[in-house]
Amino acid sequence: MTTQADPLPLRRTSAPLGRLLGAELRWVLRRPRTLVMLGLFALIPVLIAVGVVVADRRSGGGLIGAVAGNGLVLPIAAMSLALTLLLPLAVAMAAADAIAGEAAHGTMRGLLLAPVGRLRLVGMKAFGVLVVAALATTVIALVGVLAGLVVVGGADGRLVTLSGTTLGLGEAVGRVALVVVWTVGQLAAVGAIALAISALTEHPLVVLASVLGGLIVFGVLSAIPALEWLQPYLLTSGWAAGADALRDPLPLDGMAESSLRALCYVAVGGGLTLIRMLRRDA
Amino acid sequence: MTPTPTAAGVTRAAAGAPADGTAAPVAARVRGLRKVFGRTVAVDRIDLDVPTGAVLGMLGPNGSGKTTLIRMLLGLTRPTAGTAELLGSPVPDGAGAVLPSVGALVEGPGFHPFLSGRENLRRAGATEPLLTSRDLPAAVDAALERVGLAGAADRRYRGYSLGMKQRLGLAAVLLVPRRLVVLDEPTNGLDPAGTRDVRRIIAELHAGGATVLVSSHLLAEVEATCTHVAVLQSGSLVASGELRTLLEADAGGLVISTPDVERALPVLRAAGATAFRDGDAVVVADDGPPAPEVIALLVRAGVAVHEARRRRARLEELFARLTEEAR
Numbered sequence: 001m002t003t004q005a006d007p008l009p010l011r012r013t014s015a016p017l018g019r020l021l022g023a024e025l026r027w028v029l030r031r032p033r034t035l036v037m038l039g040l041f042a043l044i045p046v047l048i049a050v051g052v053v054v055a056d057r058r059s060g061g062g063l064i065g066a067v068a069g070n071g072l073v074l075p076i077a078a079m080s081l082a083l084t085l086l087l088p089l090a091v092a093m094a095a096a097d098a099i100a101g102e103a104a105h106g107t108m109r110g111l112l113l114a115p116v117g118r119l120r121l122v123g124m125k126a127f128g129v130l131v132v133a134a135l136a137t138t139v140i141a142l143v144g145v146l147a148g149l150v151v152v153g154g155a156d157g158r159l160v161t162l163s164g165t166t167l168g169l170g171e172a173v174g175r176v177a178l179v180v181v182w183t184v185g186q187l188a189a190v191g192a193i194a195l196a197i198s199a200l201t202e203h204p205l206v207v208l209a210s211v212l213g214g215l216i217v218f219g220v221l222s223a224i225p226a227l228e229w230l231q232p233y234l235l236t237s238g239w240a241a242g243a244d245a246l247r248d249p250l251p252l253d254g255m256a257e258s259s260l261r262a263l264c265y266v267a268v269g270g271g272l273t274l275i276r277m278l279r280r281d282a
Numbered sequence: 283m284t285p286t287p288t289a290a291g292v293t294r295a296a297a298g299a300p301a302d303g304t305a306a307p308v309a310a311r312v313r314g315l316r317k318v319f320g321r322t323v324a325v326d327r328i329d330l331d332v333p334t335g336a337v338l339g340m341l342g343p344n345g346s347g348k349t350t351l352i353r354m355l356l357g358l359t360r361p362t363a364g365t366a367e368l369l370g371s372p373v374p375d376g377a378g379a380v381l382p383s384v385g386a387l388v389e390g391p392g393f394h395p396f397l398s399g400r401e402n403l404r405r406a407g408a409t410e411p412l413l414t415s416r417d418l419p420a421a422v423d424a425a426l427e428r429v430g431l432a433g434a435a436d437r438r439y440r441g442y443s444l445g446m447k448q449r450l451g452l453a454a455v456l457l458v459p460r461r462l463v464v465l466d467e468p469t470n471g472l473d474p475a476g477t478r479d480v481r482r483i484i485a486e487l488h489a490g491g492a493t494v495l496v497s498s499h500l501l502a503e504v505e506a507t508c509t510h511v512a513v514l515q516s517g518s519l520v521a522s523g524e525l526r527t528l529l530e531a532d533a534g535g536l537v538i539s540t541p542d543v544e545r546a547l548p549v550l551r552a553a554g555a556t557a558f559r560d561g562d563a564v565v566v567a568d569d570g571p572p573a574p575e576v577i578a579l580l581v582r583a584g585v586a587v588h589e590a591r592r593r594r595a596r597l598e599e600l601f602a603r604l605t606e607e608a609r
Contacts, residue, residue: 012411013378019415023408032396106392110454113356113388114409115381281359 014117024128031097034132037090041136044086045078045144049151063243071152072159072172073246075144076179080242082140083183087133088190088215089208094132095194096207098125099277103202108282118277122195126270129195133187141180145173161248175245182242182255189235189262192269199276235265307334307370309462309493310355314364317350324350326517327364332462332495332510337488339504339525340497341601342514348497349389351514352466355495356386369461382411385460387468391451395440399431399450402439406454413458425453430479444471452483463487465496469503481507505597515605528600535593536566536573542585549583550576565593 028034052067052074063077079087102108111121149157159172167175190211198207218236221227231237238258244251310332317325325347332338342348353359355366357374366373369380393402403422407413413421426432429449434442442450448471455463465484469477477500484507487494498504504511505525512522521528539562540546546564550557555570566576573590580587 013382015409015411015413016415019408023405027394027397027405030397030401105394106390107394108392109358109386109388110392110406111409112358113381113384113386114406114411115378116409117378279360281353 013115014120015114017120017123020116020120020124021127024124025131028094028128028131033093033097037093038135038139041082041086041090041139042143044082044140045074045147046151048078048081049074049147052152063246066162066246067148067152069152070160071148071150072145072157072167072169072176074148074152075141075176076242076245078140078144079137079179079183080240082136083186083239083242085215087136087140087183087187088211090136091129091133091187091191092194092208092211093204094129095125095191095198096204098128099195099198099273100201100204100207101198103282104204112282118280119274122270122274122277125195126191126273129191130184130188133191134184137180137183137187141176145176159246162243162246163248165248167248175250178255179242179245182245182259185259185262186235186239189265189269192266192273194269196269196272196276199273199280232261235261238262308332308367309334309336309369310495311367312351312355312364313366315351315354315361315366316363317347317354317359318362323517325354325361328514328517328519330512330519330522332493334493335488335491336510337484337494337496337508338510338512339508340495340512340514341499341501341504341597342497343499343605345516346514347517348514349466350517352386352388352464352495352497356384356388356464357381358388380461382458383461384464385455385458385462386464386466387451387455388464388466390467390470391447391454393439393447393450396438398436398438399442399446399453400426400435402450403453403457407457410458421457425456428456428483429453445473445476448472449476449479452480456483459490460487460492462493462495465494467497467499469498469500477503501596501598501601511597513601513604520604521600525597529594529597534568536568536576537563537589537591537593538566538577538580538587539563539589540580540585540587545583546580546585549579549585553579 048064048067049071052064055068063073063080067073067077099108102111112118116124157169159167159175161167193214194207194211197210198204201207215236218234221230222234222237238254238261241254241258244254308331312328312330315325315328316323328347328351340348340351350359354361355368355373357366357368357377360374368377368384371377371380394405397405400422403425404418407418407422423432426435429452431446431449431453434446439447439450448468452465452468455465468480472480481503484494484496488509496504496508508525510523511525511528513520537560538546541562543559543562543564547557547559550564550566550570553571553576555576556567557564557570559565570576571579577587577590
């Protein structure tokens, strides 16, 4: 117990931001489900690699088919695959725990009474969700590069692009990093919307169900030709752009457009979360 | 213990007090506070002051609005009408300035099941503005020690018993020296030893100059620890004030235990005393003959007297009467 009457900390009305973010990070990383989830994400590229090697003969086309004998395609293919469902679910889970989960455990009261200002609380929670998104994506990319080089191998540590040209290891890793950043951007959009839902409920499952339902509805909507005018507004419609990183020269317009769209989602989701959290009872 | 709050607390509260003529500094004040959930009126126009340095026990049956009142006072719920003030700052808009020196255990302890008690406290401590990062581990250890959880600190919260959870909630309140401590049903789930510990902690906080607001439905608890009481019934405040004053107003008279109430009553009444039956005893009001004379009268008349004592009102009786009247 602090006994000295230090006048400076007595006037503090808020804990240092760095310490709050540190505490949130610790909390996120100590949660068993986060660790299990990261472990499962590490398995994705390994499984694809093993699958490609076992299938061996040039079976099938598409992104996965391009992995055969061209290991550095693997991280990008794995990220594109995971982005369709698994990564958004992971982010939704983190967002569900972030606000709805805290409310369900009764820990939200403690945070608000400490007090962690409501604005800071949203910042702290957004940070935690973003960390999960970044970690999950990075794990896939890292294990993907390793598995690609070790298990799949081929192309002498080079990347043969879909356009037929060859890139050196350095540039190939640069392409992978670009896809990581772009993917985290897309996940931030999912996370912002998930946080907004999380701020509205005390039941973490509602967040998961909403994100899952949303993804399915977006998928259905984008498959209806009569609703083509809706495409520019659907977050998921730009999610194929990650594979652009495998082309040479690198076409950036697809990733730029989808990133801009993600930014709009982040703005809307973040705004809604903030508005709701400023008034929420705990 | 907490040496600082007295001096600093009083001057600050005085400086922050509104200039509406009220001289005594109050740690918490609510005016016309009202909360309506749908059609249910949970709290109905309550005015209440918690004097600085007091231990105020908030009593009331389940559903009488105690927790809702506390939640509004702490800014966790917005009132439908009325104002609340905490250590001189309006709630909820100005609460951020004073909440660091307010510790609260509301609606049971809230912690994460997958973390140990110590980890949970560390996380709570990290959000406390008044705790420097350097002092954090020591403060956590001291708080655990103080609530008797040091031995179980590294076990997961998931495996804690109800009483241990409650103790951890108390420990979170004790992380920082507080000027105001709000405890909502702190003895829930505690065994007798735990209840004694809570009583001891409240006494320590009181001795350190902190104001304590404790809600309970355990009347003996409140009677043992509180200086002030506020009694709630169906969302309304039916009585509030200093415990001693309230009890004295309700006291008086002499209680005489005797197996022979039937014979005692006419003897006493003949001597000019106001006497009435109360179970196996006779109660004699103070307006008649003095106590020695009353007893001598009975003995002389051959009535066996087992025990004679001054009637002291018990909080339980007072409470029962107050809540009956209000019903």
